[in-house]
Amino acid sequence: MTPITVSGTPTHDHVDLAALDGDEFPPSYREFITAAGWARSFGIWLIYPPVLPGYADGLRGRSRHLTERFRASYVDGRAEEFDWMIEPDGSWQVAETLTVFGWSENGDALLWDTSSRDEHGEVTVWESRGMNSLYLLGHSLSEALPLLRERAAALAGPGSADEPPSCDCEPLKPSLLAG
Numbered sequence: 001m002t003p004i005t006v007s008g009t010p011t012h013d014h015v016d017l018a019a020l021d022g023d024e025f026p027p028s029y030r031e032f033i034t035a036a037g038w039a040r041s042f043g044i045w046l047i048y049p050p051v052l053p054g055y056a057d058g059l060r061g062r063s064r065h066l067t068e069r070f071r072a073s074y075v076d077g078r079a080e081e082f083d084w085m086i087e088p089d090g091s092w093q094v095a096e097t098l099t100v101f102g103w104s105e106n107g108d109a110l111l112w113d114t115s116s117r118d119e120h121g122e123v124t125v126w127e128s129r130g131m132n133s134l135y136l137l138g139h140s141l142s143e144a145l146p147l148l149r150e151r152a153a154a155l156a157g158p159g160s161a162d163e164p165p166s167c168d169c170e171p172l173k174p175s176l177l178a179g
Contacts, residue, residue, distance in 0.1 A: 009171060014055040085131075113126060
């Protein structure tokens, strides 16, 4: 994986390290969460870690909710024959197997193709921009990260006030669930 730079100390206190250490997650995701913790990546992306009970913004809770929204949108799009929703790289069959694991502050989703696990435990990574497209980013998170970094820099533009931060990841404070 391309080295990830973190501004300060990664936030891990609320991360479920036992779950992270298991075989449930792809190796490149485990490596990323170990390096970055709970952080804003490339100035825009939130990649959800597995969290301990009582914490918000965890993979299981956010992923389930966002995946339900994604799949409902794509079921409707397929019924309406909005084939542009699977362009440029996807298919309706791929859309059915995708699970959200990250979200951008622009409303874009990072997704895993859970049916594509290879012999190393990696899964393909996709991006759905505005839940209206499917871009294949790579066969692992480590392949996808340079593309996300590059795209974030392009969105900010040269000399922009929204220029990407000098570090890849900005640690975030974990939030407790309301209740």
